[in-house]
Amino acid sequence: MTATEADQNTLRALEGLRSESSSVRLRAAMAIGTSPDPRTVDGLVERCAVEPEFSVREVLTWALTRHPPASTVPKLVDELGSRRAQARSQALHTLSKIADRRAWPAITRELLTDADDEVARSAWRAAVVLVPDGAEPGLAAVLATQFGRGGREVQLSLSRALIALGDAIVPILCAAAADPDPRVRRHAAATERLLRDPDSGFELAVEEAKRAVALGPPGREG
Incomplete structure (x- = not known):
C-alpha cells in the first residue's frame, strides 16, 4: 500500500x-x-x-x-x-x-x-x-465514602472495586459497620461477605447483610 x-x-x-x-x-x-x-x-x-x-x-x-x-x-x-x-x-x-x-x-x-x-x-x-503500590488504603478510604450509593449495579461495582484492593479494605469495612446510616452498614456488610465468599453472589450477600443489620451486633438486646 x-x-x-x-x-x-x-x-x-x-x-x-x-x-x-x-x-x-x-x-x-x-x-x-x-x-x-x-x-x-x-x-x-x-x-x-x-x-x-x-x-x-x-x-x-x-x-x-x-x-x-x-x-x-x-x-x-x-x-x-x-x-x-x-x-x-x-x-x-x-x-x-x-x-x-x-x-x-x-x-x-x-x-x-x-x-x-x-x-x-x-x-x-x-x-x-x-493505583500505585502503597496507595491502596487512601483509595479505599475515598471509595468508602460511597457506601450506600445508588441501586444494585452501582453498589456491586463499588464492592468489586473495593475487593480488588485486598487487605487495604479491612479497616474500612470495620469502620463502616458502625456507621449510623443503615444503608452504609448494609452495603459494607454485603461487601465483607462477598470478600469472604466470592461465590455467594451479591444478592445473597445483600440479603444476609440486611438481616445482620436488622438484628444488630452480637449480644445486643431489643
Whole structure:
C-alpha cells in the first residue's frame, strides 16, 4: 500500500466515525484499530464522547488501546475535565483498559465521587487498575465514602472495586459497620461477605447483610 492509499484509508475511516449508520461507525473503528495511525486518535476520542451505541464505544476503546499510550493517555486525561458525562466515563473506561499508571494522578476524588453514576463507576474501575503500590488504603478510604450509593449495579461495582484492593479494605469495612446510616452498614456488610465468599453472589450477600443489620451486633438486646 502506498502512502497516498494509506492516507485515503485514514480519511475514509475518520469520515466513517461520523456516519449516521452505527454499522459504518463500527467498521470504521475496527479499521482504525486494525491499522493504527496516530492521526486518528483525536477522532476516536471525540467520537467516544458522543457515540450512543455501546458496541461501537467498545470498539472505539479497543482501537485506542491499539495506539501507543504516549499518544492516547494525554488526550484521554484531558477528557476527564469535560462537562459531558459520557466523555468522562468513556475516557476513564479506556484508561482502565490501557492500564498506564502514569494516568493515576488524573483519577481525582472529584471523579471518584462524581454525581453521575456511570462516571463514578468508571472511575472506581480505573482507579483499582491504576493505583500505585502503597496507595491502596487512601483509595479505599475515598471509595468508602460511597457506601450506600445508588441501586444494585452501582453498589456491586463499588464492592468489586473495593475487593480488588485486598487487605487495604479491612479497616474500612470495620469502620463502616458502625456507621449510623443503615444503608452504609448494609452495603459494607454485603461487601465483607462477598470478600469472604466470592461465590455467594451479591444478592445473597445483600440479603444476609440486611438481616445482620436488622438484628444488630452480637449480644445486643431489643
